[in-house]
Amino acid sequence: MISRTLAAELPDRVGRPVSVAGWVHRRRALKSMSFLVLRDRTGLAQVVLPAAADLPPEETVVRVDGLATANPQAPGGVEVTDAVVTALSEHATAPPFDLYRPTLGATLPVVLDNAAVALRHPRLRARFAVTSASTAGFRSALDGAGFTEVHTPKVVGSATESGANVFGLDYFGRRAFLAQSPQLFKQALVGVFERVYEVGPVFRAEPHDTTRHLAQYTSLDAELGFIADHRDVMAVLRDTVAGMLAAVADRAADALDLLGVELPEVPMEIPVIHFAEAQELLARHTGEDPRGEPDLAPAHERWLSDWASRTHGSDFLYVTGYPMAKRPFYTHPDPGRPEYSNSFDLLFRGVELVTGGQRLHRYSDYLTALSARGEDPEPYRGYLDAFAHGMPPHGGFAIGLERWAARLLGLRNVRETTLFPRDLNRLHP
Amino acid sequence: MISRTLAAELPDRVGRPVSVAGWVHRRRALKSMSFLVLRDRTGLAQVVLPAAADLPPEETVVRVDGLATANPQAPGGVEVTDAVVTALSEHATAPPFDLYRPTLGATLPVVLDNAAVALRHPRLRARFAVTSASTAGFRSALDGAGFTEVHTPKVVGSATESGANVFGLDYFGRRAFLAQSPQLFKQALVGVFERVYEVGPVFRAEPHDTTRHLAQYTSLDAELGFIADHRDVMAVLRDTVAGMLAAVADRAADALDLLGVELPEVPMEIPVIHFAEAQELLARHTGEDPRGEPDLAPAHERWLSDWASRTHGSDFLYVTGYPMAKRPFYTHPDPGRPEYSNSFDLLFRGVELVTGGQRLHRYSDYLTALSARGEDPEPYRGYLDAFAHGMPPHGGFAIGLERWAARLLGLRNVRETTLFPRDLNRLHP
Incomplete structure (x- = not known):
């Protein structure tokens, strides 16, 4: 038996015997001949068969032994002739939608209910x-x-961010x-490795059914020590985002092509605006006056993104200095203006994509911060220890993978970039 | 301010002003002078100070500005003189053990209770x-x-492997x-991508307190389609293990050196023994007769590992064909001897390191297998769909990261290669 040829390799095999394998993407019986279109992980391959051939139904897995033959009409300029078809699975049940159409004509709930097949x-x-x-x-x-x-524990003895939206278990x-x-x-581990990252699941018992929230998503987390302030973190994030886009361009070129997506450029210096300055801009130009609000509304994020695009030619914008009031207890204040924080959001094409900042690093600051919020330090004991035993100035950020991908691909719902989403209503498949 | 020099970079900076930063690993006041040993992520650096200098306690984070000066007596042949020390943290509380001693003189429970500091x-x-x-x-x-x-869901509607040892949640x-x-x-996703892997946490409500079990560990999972049988999976696993060892040699050379660990060689062809043959060998040579048992005892795994080392010069041994009775419902039988399975374990230096095999791929086989075990197919509906809609012959394997590392480093307890272990008794830190 000759070894398997992938669909994308067929053009290099013209004139030679080949063995291709994959799913029956489409079958077509014409008067004078029949066709199978075979789908594998690299693409599609056309197989020519006699008119009377017995064609297995769509999604059946088959091996086809035959001859790679040039044909300018065939996809990729080559097809498999003199073909012998061997089924590798039973005849497949028809999916509730046609996988061979250019776009999948099914609603999102139907797609998600049948994810294992729709994702094909x-x-x-x-x-x-x-x-x-x-991720790479x-x-x-x-x-x-x-x-x-x-790799850190996903089962913890006390809620990490706040008591809300947390799943409890026995x-x-x-x-x-x-x-x-x-x-x-990750903060405690800065004390060990100085610079750490983790790619892993995080869990939010999010009681809202929105297009932006999931009960489980993949968080790309990074944290680094020996920084001067949050701007050192922003510089690392800039290079990380550039690295992610370079990897997408390099490793997913065919996917981008198929989806008709053009990647953004990351400027060497992403433009930066302070929260207070952003509110001034919004007050001056939008007819609304958000000054005094502790956060930016989604519409304001969109406006600022547009502004960055117009005035700086950038799809990315850093907003820094969010008020301390809305940031978690471990946030480091701006030493010059302590009502503002050394934190940032990275906006990308109208939405907040990444949150990050400098963290407190002095043990006594943690005790003060927790006490100011009326929180008991006891549940945090194991982590606070790291600070009592000496921790450098540090900060970090977290990127939601599904949200990043949705935004990059111009998709509205994070469920569209999640293989098997989990949300308020969905626990299957 | 000049930019930070890492400890490992000091030898290249002799004669130049440097700024190093890290933790006070050790302080020592002598009659004529004082020393600080500074620890950063790359190693140790010696700092020379006047006799009367005020030395911050161990684990305090400091920046030291000074001059890189050659001194054959100093570690790495260089030390920092004319030093000005600036504290970057408060004075550190003393850890419950001395981090500067060559080995950490503390019991495992003390180490784990104080993980954030012990790991330094x-x-x-x-x-x-x-x-x-x-992992890389x-x-x-x-x-x-x-x-x-x-990345797949960690919260599921039905237990994946069996009803036992599963954590429930609301x-x-x-x-x-x-x-x-x-x-x-991962099996369903073979239908989408043909070949997939996942690095992620898995959870076992393991009620036993042993050196080999954790309630959460990191599983390195792989699954691939279009295989002939389990031997194709074994070939991919062989190359994967070789790739892991090559990456360790390349990226963790200093760590291996410090720990005095020598990496094993992976033979081009890992020796293979069938389960039945292994039992024959054990009966012939060990004075015990395990024939009829459905699995290998740990002592037998050790004997077989020794045998592979003696007769094949290999630290690795594949045992194939475990009886179907002890394997999960998705296991593919050996077509020639259906009481045995197309599965394997990879033994490494006496312990089972990886389990894998060929899986069932026909929908009707799943219905039969579940029914034979008295299991209702309904909870598996979302996954069984993938098989109804056509799935190629496939198989895969899973490597427990912590167990792999423990075995490689000659450590007895998997907790020693877990940052923050979770077990029957441990939920903190």
Whole structure:
């Protein structure tokens, strides 16, 4: 038996015997001959068969032995002739939609209910070539900058970010929670490795059914020590985003092509605007006056993104200095204006994509911050220890992988860039 | 301010002004002068100070500006003189052990209770350079073989492997479980990407307190389609293990050096013995007769490993064909001897390191297998759909990252290669 040829390799095999294998993407019986279009992980291959051939139904898995033959009419300029078809699976049940159409004509709930089959559609599959490449780029950018990859607990004894939106579970008879982020672990690990990253699931018991929220998503987390302030973190994030886009361009070129997506440029210096200045701009230009608000509304994020695009030619914009009031307890204040924080959001094409900033690093600051919020330091003991035993100034950021990919691909709903989403209503498949 | 020099870079800076930063690893006041040993992520640096200098306590984070000066007596042949010390943290509280001693003189429970600080010990930190490099090697081996990285749900509506040892949780008022493995997801995704891998947490409500079990561990999972049988999976696993070891040699050389670890060689062809044949061998040579047993005892795994080392010069041994009775429902039988399976274990230096095999791929086989075990197919509906809609012959494997690293480093307890272990008794820090 000769070894398998992938669809994308067929043009290099013209005139030679080949063995291709994959799913029956489409079958067509004409008067004078029949066709099978075979789908594998690299693309489609056309197979020519006699008119009377017995054609297995769509999605059946087959091996086809035959001859790679040039034909300018065939996709890729080559087809398989003199073909012998062997089924590798039983005859497949028809999916509830036609996978061979250029776009999948099904509503999102039908797609998600039938994810295992719907994801086979080349346009859906292509999205995950982009997420996969993005993750690889995230890692290689940080590997190159001296970071260490870590794996932290997803089951914790106390809620990490706040008591809200946390899943509880029974842990050998004790009360435990699913981690909402690796925040406190990655900070403690700055004390060990100085620079760490983690790619892993985080869990939010998000009681709202929106296009932006999931009960589980993939968080790309990074944290680094020995910084001057949040601007050092922003510089690392800039290079990380550039690395992610370079990896997508390099490893998912076919997917981008199929989806008709053009990647953004990351400026060497992403434009920066302070929160207070952003509010001034909005007051001056939008007819609204958001001054005094502790956060930006989604419409304001969109306006600022447009503004960055118009005035700086950038798809990216850093907003810095969010008021301390709306930031978590570990946030470092701006020493010059302590009502503002050394934090930032990275806006990308109208939405907040990344949140990050400098963290507190002095033990006594943690005790003060927790006490100011009326929180008991006791549940945080294991993490606060790291600070009592000496921690450098540090900061970090987290990128939501599904949201990043949705935005990059121009998709509205994060469920469209999640293989098997989990949300308020969805626990299957 | 000049930019930071890392400890490992000091030898290249002799005669020049430098700024180093890190933790006070050790302070020593002598009659005529004082010393600080500074620790950063790359190693140690010696700092010379006047006799009367005020030395911050161990673990305080400091920046030291001074002059890199050659001194054959100093570690690395260079020290920092004319030093000005600036504290970057408050004075550190003393840890419950001395981090500056060559080995950490503390029991495992004390180490784990104080993980955030204990992990700073160079020998402990070095272990995680090895896990991190192993993971990178796993990914790059599979990336090179056309695999796609995926992220699957960790919260599921039904137990994946069996009803036992599963954590339950309240999911918006519904009963849900933490995934014991990505098994059924990765199989379904073979239908989409043909070859997938995932690095992620898995959860086992393991009621036993042993050196080999954790409630959460990191599973390196792979699955591939269009195989002839389990031997194709074994070939991919062989190359993956070789890739992991190559990455460790390349990216964690200093850690191996510090720990005095020598890496094993992976033979081009890992020796293979069939389960039945292994039992014959054991009966012939050990004075015991395990024939009729459905699995190998740990002592038998050790004997077989020794045998492979003696007769084949290999630290690795494949045992194939485990009886169907002890394997999960998705296991593919050996077509020639259906009481045995197309499965394998990879033994490494006496312990089972990897389990894998060929899976069932026909929908009707799944219905038969579940029914034979008295299981209702309904909870598996979302996954079984993938098989109804056509799935190629496929198989895969899973490597427990912490167990792999422990075995590689000659450590007895998997907790020693886990940053923050979770087990029957441990939910903190």
